[in-house]
Amino acid sequence: MAEQTGGRFPPISVQALQRMPAYLSYLQTQKDEGAVFLSAAKAAQHFGLSEIQVRKDFSAISLTPGKPKAGFAIVELIDGIETFLGFRNSKDAILVGVGSLGKALLNYGGFKPYGLNIVAAFDSNPELTGKSINGKAILSSDKISDTCRRLNIHIGVITVPAKQAQLVCDQLVAGGVKALWNFAPVHLSVPENVLVQNENMAVSLAILSRHLEGALDSAKGEKV
Amino acid sequence: MAEQTGGRFPPISVQALQRMPAYLSYLQTQKDEGAVFLSAAKAAQHFGLSEIQVRKDFSAISLTPGKPKAGFAIVELIDGIETFLGFRNSKDAILVGVGSLGKALLNYGGFKPYGLNIVAAFDSNPELTGKSINGKAILSSDKISDTCRRLNIHIGVITVPAKQAQLVCDQLVAGGVKALWNFAPVHLSVPENVLVQNENMAVSLAILSRHLEGALDSAKGEKV
C-alpha cells in the first residue's frame, strides 16, 4: 500500500469519510441556530453513533483541537469537512446517456453545493443531439473524447444502459477523464489512475428489501 | 447484538452484500454468453478482487457447493443473489417530494428489476397535486399517512428538501412505513424497527473529488 499523500488531514478511513456529509449538514443547522461549539456527545446522540467515534472523526477534521468542557468549534469543523470532501472547488463534468436518469441528473440542481458542474451531455440518439436540457447542450457521442480533451474535463457521469457503459467509459478515459461516476449496473475496467465511483441504487434497494423481509435485525451494523 | 434470523443464507457482511449486485450483472452476462460454470478466479480477475474473497462470497450465496475444477453453477448464483437481495418479490412504495429529483425517479424505469414499484407521489405544492407523472398520481402531502395505511405501503422514498425531511419521515412512519429511502442530505430520527437507507450522492462526489485532487492513491481500499 502506498503512503498517504501529505496534506492537511491525518489518514481518514473510508467509513469515516462516509459519515462526513451527514456531520456537515448537522453542523450547518447547528450553526444556523447560533451554536458556536458542538460536543462529540451531543452529535453522537443525534446520529446514534458512539461518542468516541464522533470525537475521533471531529478531531481528524478540525484544524484546532476540541476544547474540554466546550466541544469543537463548529465553523472549524464545517471548513474542515468542506475542504476535506473537496466541496470547496468547482469541478466541470460531462454526462453521457440522456435517458430518463440522465435527463434527471441534468435537471437536478442539487450538485452545486458539492462543487459539481455538468457542462455538457452526450447521446448516441440523433434525435436528441442538438437539443439542450437545462441549458446544457446534447452532443453526439462520437465527440466524447474530443470534447473532454478540449475542455479539459476530468469527471464523467455515465448514465447509459449497462451494455454500452464500458464503451463509453473507454471513450471518456481516452479523452483524459480521471474520475467516473457510474450509474450503470456493471463493473467498469479502467486504467490504474482512473477512479470509478459506482452509484449503486441496487444496493440501497436490496438493503431496504431485506429489512422488510425481516432478515435485518433492527440493531445497527447487524449482519445481514 | 441480536442473532441472525434463521434462513437460507449464512451470515453475510454488509460489505459482501454490497458486492452482490455487481456479481449479479456479471453472472447474467456470463449466462447470456452460454457459460454454465464460473470460477472464483475468473470473477476475481474481472472485478479486481482477491480470488478467495469471491470464493467466500459465492459459497455463501450458492445453494450447492462449487465444483472443484469447474467453479460455481451460474444459475444457482443468480438465483441465490436475487433471492438474497430480495429482488424476486415486488414491493410497492410511495415517493414524497416531486421536485427535480422526485420527478426523475418517477420517470425512471430502472427500479423494476429490483422489485421496487412506486405507486403514488406526494407533494405539498397545490399546483402539482392532481396531476400525474409517468402514470403515477401526485397527491397532497397531508394524505401521506392515510394512503400508506390504506394501501399497506411499507417503503417510502424521500426526495423533499432537507428542512422538510424529518416531518415527511414522521408522516410516513405514522402511516406504517418500515423502510425509508432517503435522498435528503440529513439524518432522520426513526423508531427502532424502521430502516433508513441514505442515498448519499455527496459521498460519491466527495470520493471523486478527492481522487482528482490527488489525495487518493490509485490502489484499492486506500486510506483517504
Next chain:
DNA sequence: TAGATTGTTAATCGATTAACAATC
C-alpha cells in the same frame, strides 16, 4: 476545585487474506 469534555493508548471485534487440505 470539580466536572465536563477532549486526546491517547491499548483492547476488542470483524473482515480480509493466507495456508493448506479436500475433491472432482
Next chain:
DNA sequence: TAGATTGTTAATCGATTAACAATC
C-alpha cells in the same frame, strides 16, 4: 494420476470501542 479449483482453519489487518490521563 495430476492439476485445477473449492472449502476450512488460522493469521493478519484495520476500524471501533474501552480505559484513563490531560485540560479547560
